Amino acid sequence: xxxxxxxxxxxxxxxxxxxxxxxxxxxxxxxxxxxxxxxxxxxxxxxxxxxxxxxxxxxxxxxxxxxxxxxxxxxxxxxxxxxxxxxxxxxxxxxxxxxxxxxxxxxxxxxxxxxxxxxxxxxxxxxxxxxxxxxxxxxxxxxxxxxxxxxxxxxxxxxxxxxxxxxxxxxxxxxxxxxxxxxxxxxxxxxxxxxxxxxxxxxxxxxxxxxxxxxxxxxxxxxxxxxxxxxxxxxxxxxxxxxxxxxxxxxxxxxxxxxxxxxxxxxxxxxxxxxxxxxxxxxxxxxxxxxxxxxxxxxxxxxxxxxxxxxxxxxxxxxxxxxxxxxxxxxxxxxxxxxxxxxxxxxxxxxxxxxxxxxxxxxxxxxxxxxxxxxxxxxxxxxxxxxxxxxxxxxxxxxxxxxxxxxxxxxxxxxxxxxxxxxxxxxxxxxxxxxxxxxxxxxxxxxxxxxxxxxxxxxxxxxxxxxxxxxxxxxxxxxxxxxxxxxxxxxxxxxxxxxxxxxxxxx
Amino acid sequence: xxxxxxxxxxxxxxxxxxxxxxxxxxxxxxxxxxxxxxxxxxxxxxxxxxxxxxxxxxxxxxxxxxxxxxxxxxxxxxxxxxxxxxxxxxxxxxxxxxxxxxxxxxxxxxxxxxxxxxxxxxxxxxxxxxxxxxxxxxxxxxxxxxxxxxxxxxxxxxxxxxxxxxxxxxxxxxxxxxxxxxxxxxxxxxxxxxxxxxxxxxxxxxxxxxxxxxxxxxxxx
Numbered sequence: 260x261x262x263x264x265x266x267x268x269x270x271x272x273x274x275x276x277x278x279x280x281x282x283x284x285x286x287x288x289x290x291x292x293x294x295x296x297x298x299x300x301x302x303x304x305x306x307x308x309x310x311x312x313x314x315x316x317x318x319x320x321x322x323x324x325x326x327x328x329x330x331x332x333x334x335x336x337x338x339x340x341x342x343x344x345x346x347x348x349x350x351x352x353x354x355x356x357x358x359x360x361x362x363x364x365x366x367x368x369x370x371x372x373x374x375x376x377x378x379x380x381x382x383x384x385x386x387x388x389x390x391x392x393x394x395x396x397x398x399x400x401x402x403x404x405x406x407x408x409x410x411x412x413x414x415x416x417x418x419x420x421x422x423x424x425x426x427x428x429x430x431x432x433x434x435x436x437x438x439x440x441x442x443x444x445x446x447x448x449x450x451x452x453x454x455x456x457x458x459x460x461x462x463x464x465x466x467x468x469x470x471x472x473x474x475x476x477x478x479x480x481x482x483x484x485x486x487x488x489x490x491x492x493x494x495x496x497x498x499x500x501x502x503x504x505x506x507x508x509x510x511x512x513x514x515x516x517x518x519x520x521x522x523x524x525x526x527x528x529x530x531x532x533x534x535x536x537x538x539x540x541x542x543x544x545x546x547x548x549x550x551x552x553x554x555x556x557x558x559x560x561x562x563x564x565x566x567x568x569x570x571x572x573x574x575x576x577x578x579x580x581x582x583x584x585x586x587x588x589x590x591x592x593x594x595x596x597x598x599x600x601x602x603x604x605x606x607x608x609x610x611x612x613x614x615x616x617x618x619x620x621x622x623x624x625x626x627x628x629x630x631x632x633x634x635x636x637x638x639x640x641x642x643x644x645x646x647x648x649x650x651x652x653x654x655x656x657x658x659x660x661x662x663x664x665x666x667x668x669x670x671x672x673x674x675x676x677x678x679x680x681x682x683x684x685x686x687x688x689x690x691x692x693x694x695x696x697x698x699x700x701x702x703x704x705x706x707x708x709x710x711x712x713x714x715x716x717x718x719x720x721x722x723x724x725x726x727x728x729x730x731x732x733x734x735x736x737x738x739x740x741x742x743x744x745x746x747x748x749x750x751x752x753x754x755x756x757x758x759x760x761x762x763x764x765x766x
Numbered sequence: 767x768x769x770x771x772x773x774x775x776x777x778x779x780x781x782x783x784x785x786x787x788x789x790x791x792x793x794x795x796x797x798x799x800x801x802x803x804x805x806x807x808x809x810x811x812x813x814x815x816x817x818x819x820x821x822x823x824x825x826x827x828x829x830x831x832x833x834x835x836x837x838x839x840x841x842x843x844x845x846x847x848x849x850x851x852x853x854x855x856x857x858x859x860x861x862x863x864x865x866x867x868x869x870x871x872x873x874x875x876x877x878x879x880x881x882x883x884x885x886x887x888x889x890x891x892x893x894x895x896x897x898x899x900x901x902x903x904x905x906x907x908x909x910x911x912x913x914x915x916x917x918x919x920x921x922x923x924x925x926x927x928x929x930x931x932x933x934x935x936x937x938x939x940x941x942x943x944x945x946x947x948x949x950x951x952x953x954x955x956x957x958x959x960x961x962x963x964x965x966x967x968x969x970x971x972x973x974x975x976x977x978x979x980x981x982x983x984x985x986x987x
Binding site for chain 1: 769770777780781783784788792796799827829832834836838841845846849859866867872873874875876877905909912
């Protein structure tokens with residue numbers, strides 16, 4: 260990393276080695292992504308902190324309703340919604356934009372053109388999200404899950420998105436790489452799918468509402484697909500890029516990655532209806548949703564095998580590379596989240612878990628343990644390359660990893676156990692009685708259920724505090740790497756500890 | 767070989783498929799369900815939500831009650847919705863056709879509210895519960911909504927809607943003051959009381975009603 264960046268002209272000098280040329284080219288590309296990436300990632304980290312504060316408030320309120328109980332702006336229904344929108348549209352989307360652009364530029368081997376366009380889009384997006392969250396807190400929420408932002412914020416988001424789309428097409432068209440990498444498939448597909456989902460949902464639920472429960476179908480078609488067709492592809496694109504990159508070896512099987520892509524594309528987008536199992540929508544759509552959810556096992560297993568086989572023989576590298584550690588944690592969580600999701604579509608299991616905290620645990624395996632961890636890993640890789648300096652503190656990275664990893668595990672385990680208990684008592688009293696959880700076959704009073712779930716809700720708050728510690732460590736390191744003067748002493752990439760003599764190909 | 771167009775086509779059709787299947791097909795097949803006119807009653811069902819209740823629904827939306835309360839009753843034999851007394855029958859698509867915003871909900875941290883207007887008709891109970899759920903339901907984790915009430919000096923006649931006399935001693939205002947629901951609280955409670963799907967549509971008469979569940983219902987009464 261100490262080599263002064265050669266200009267493109269020197270690096271194209273045929274006298275230099277091809278590796279050197281390639282490295283210089285990459286550096287040129289990375290440099291071109293610097294400002295948009297910094298802006299997006301900076302906003303993302305800001306939203307992460309804001310979202311975390313709202314998360315803690317909501318979590319505390321859930322077991323101690325008097326906590327901040329007199330403030331209408333922070334009442335549970337609003338704080339929780341502000342949390343969701345801040346972490347989804349603030350943190351996750353900003354981070355995914357940055358990672359997607361950076362990957363696109365690298366993979367199409369083209370310097371990032373029109374970065375001004377991207378910055379304008381990013382500004383629009385963030386102003387839109389700010390306005391939207393303000394609206395939610397002020398009482399203008401639409402109460403449509405995942406689409407709560409009021410009407411005066413959404414057009415801005417749409418505009419921002421249109422600019423991003425235009426930019427992506429330009430970059431793709433000017434790409435020099437003859438090959439379309441799997442990561443690019445995922446990113447392009449995601450960039451195309453999202454506006455479609457978003458506009459249909461906004462139009463059919465908010466602008467000209469469809470009649471009756473058709474709205475609910477549109478709602479879950481959208482909300483589940485934001486996960487499946489936006490965050491999942493971007494997360495997987497990052498895994499597919501960084502895993503082989505950090506390990507310095509190719510992905511196990513090209514064929515499997517193609518199969519994984521298409522089966523995801525086809526099955527995922529039907530699965531959302533499983534949120535309405537048992538609800539007032541036609542039975543056949545529910546069955547289709549259940550079937551699609553089962554079929555999701557295919558892409559998931561395929562991707563899991565592919566990633567695992569790539570890792571085999573290199574698990575040692577987890578000790579050294581921060582990027583790898585976060586990414587592998589994320590990849591494993593992806594498999595878990597998806598298999599769990601498929602199982603939750605089984606009618607008799609949905610009967611227990613639907614409407615309970617179990618679902619909340621599940622969504623955090625997906626959005627946090629998978630997606631967010633992958634984004635953390637990606638950011639640890641990207642920042643040093645666009646700033647040309649290393650992370651100031653490996654200890655902070657370590658704190659970040661352990662606090663968030665342990666935190667999210669406590670979170671998920673607590674809510675899963677609590678959620679199943681809640682579900683058994685609430686939905687299947689006969690079964691709960693058989694399991695010895697309640698004295699008779701009759702439903703126990705609702706308040707008993709509430710009382711018995713409180714310990715698990717408290718465990719969630721404990722987990723939340725841990726995750727907050729991790730986020731603060733991350734944010735400090737993030738601000739620090741930006742403001743610290745250039746040229747630190749270290750010339751090697753930041754690792755948790757120096758590898759013995761094993762080569763960690765971290766370039 | 768440039769495979770980009772092919773890939774793009776695949777990407778397009780993948781989503782087009784579910785969009786057609788989930789969104790379009792259902793919009794066409796039941797997106798224009800009509801109310802049922804009942805000859806004997808001379809009214810059509812479901813009925814329009816009255817004005818005050820419609821405003822209350824906006825309060826329900828802006829406070830985010832939906833994140834703890836669903837509004838859908840599942841069929842007998844699936845879940846324990848009926849046994850819990852959350853409705854006499856399952857909810858059907860027709861129940862929702864008059865609503866410009868459908869609030870099915872996906873969490874039941876609190877009970878389902880689709881028929882709260884049929885099971886908890888006491889307005890004062892609703893006010894007290896909203897003011898502080900601990901008063902009516904000790905141990906509840908529902909947040910207090912004191913901000914929907916106003917403490918004011920009694921001028922002339924005390925308001926008939928005032929609730930301070932029913933509050934625990936420690937929560938009462940000083941003498942000469944009363945606590946009354948604001949307009950938002952009134953409309954919210956009007957909305958809650960309007961929530962009841964008691965009309966039996968043709969499609970609710972014999973779907974899924976298993977004899978066992980019927981018997982259970984009889985016992986409850």
